[in-house]
Amino acid sequence: MTPWKSRFPRRSPPRGAAAEPRREGSTAIGMTVNPPLCFRGKKILAPMVRVGTLPMRLLALDYGADIVYCEELIDIKMLQCKRVINEVLETVDFVAPNERVVFRTCERERQRVVFQMGSADAERALAVAKLVESDVAGIDINMGCPKEYSTKGGMGAALLSDPDKIESILTALVKGVCKPVTCKIRILPSVEDTVNLVKRIEKTGIAAIAVHGRNKEERPQHPVHCDVIKAICEAVSIPVIANGGSHDFIKEYMDIETFQKATAASSVMIARAAMWNPSIFRKEGFFPLKDVMQDYLKYAVRYDNHYTNTKYCLCQMLREQLETAQGKKLHAAQSTQEICEVFEMGDFYEETRAIFEAKKMSLETETQDEDDQVDDPDVIKMAVRFDKREYPPQITPKMYLLEWCRKEKHPQPVYETVQRPLDRLFCSVVTVAERKYRSTLWDKSKKLAEQAAAIVCLRTLGVPEGKLCEGENHLINKRKREDQERLNNKDHGEDLAEPSHKKANFIEETSDRNVPKMPR
Secondary structure, three states, X not given: OOOHHHHOXXXXXXXXXXXXXXXXXXXXXXXXXXOOOEEOOEEOOOOEEEOOOHHHHHHHHHHOOOEEEOOOXXXXXXXXXXXXXXXXXXXXXXXXXXXXXXXXXXXXXXXXXXXXXXXXXXXXXXXXXXXXXXXXXXXXXXXXXOOHHHHOOOOHHHHHHOHHHHHHHHHHHHHHOOOOEEEEEEOOOOHHHHHHHHHHHHOOOOOEEEEEOOOOOOOOOOOOOHHHHHHHHHHOOOOEEEEOOOOOOOOOHHHHHHHHHHHOOOXXXXXXXXXXXXXXXXXXXXXOHHHHHHHHHHHHHHOOOOHHHHHHHHHHHHHHHOOOHHHHHHHHOOOHHHHHHHOOOHHHHHHHHHHHHHHHHHHHHHHHHHHHHHOOOOOEEEOOOOOHHHOOOOOOHHHHHHHHHHHOOOOOOEEEEEEOOOOOOEEEEEEEOOEEEEEOOOEOOHHHHHHHHHHHHHHHHOOOXXXXXHOOOHHHHHHHHHHHHHHHHHHOOOOOOOOHHHOHHHOOOOOOOOOOEOOO
């Protein structure tokens, strides 16, 4: 099997002592710096780039970027995520409850990626920063986004009118995390107000500040105010990162230095120009667009990027070629496989997916072997699953097991559930009368895993589990009797009792919501 490394060669020259000396003003997707940027004594080479998802960030690093920014991620959304090690992709994933990957990163960019966050609350911002700080090089608060999704929550450019909140958020981050903290702003209507705000921001102890040289009402077609960025640079001692030059200045690599000199900034951040062609970071000049797009698509497949984002990024690169035959095929594509076929990379897609499947099967076998080694030999096991279609409505094996324990005067069942990091599946062990039971099959939810464990226990004990095929169901009959009693009470004018299916003896006891991950 071809190693990953050889399948995804780097375009940029090797780094290290033998590498070509770095010229001043070198670039990265998002930023270039002159001299090398230092975050409070921690040297982080520049340039930087704001380009979103992992495939584009890695491509920027290939072409010469030193620091890359993720897309702005909202604090509330991140706080819902779990940190998951993805052993198939060799990534760290922050996964939402709906299984969507909100942020994905990998070892290669760990010292190069800045996590950019949207937040309007110091406590939430700090909680997110602590969640991700071990996987990133720095934390950035976006105070320049003019989009409604950001400003309506008091984030982005809305923060510019609330200096107290800005100070609160940045101070909490600087004091609370060990990684460098930065922020990105837009300019205010007057130079004096902008400089005063930046001076106040500097006092929070942040490592650097990025300045988009437009106010919150202006858009890319409006000229960037280099003079305001220059005034900021003269007023503060921390590094200033100039942003907003893609439209007016930056068309090729040498233009980055031109923009830097015009603003007197420590570095330059690039967004749109880097999206259009990430090889803008090559001082030797652009690569052919076809090669750039194929390089990007390799990373998109390698890191299982969602096809809608992949298509969006490729459309940004095609731009005026979107009306060509290739552009129309790309626009019509509805999967990563179809996108690969547009760029004559169908075989690459199939080969890569085959590697994924082989690696996944190998890891599953390894995990199962580990399960067998660490399993308690006293646990009684069966290969069973819970299928609710086999049971009457609102009747489950857990209810039958609870009823049996009460009848036999045993303590109520205790469920212990773990989640497997590899595939995020669940397994539950139920303890009844000091004996443990579990299914050998892993389930997609905690509830299903617990029902499967209850089935194993009931079948081992020879106790009915409530299936439709078992005939008369005493729990249903019991409910009917209690419902009839309620009707009789109603006829006699008595208060209605609580519905029988909500009575204590029918309620499934639930274990803790937090499910531990199985150790590796």
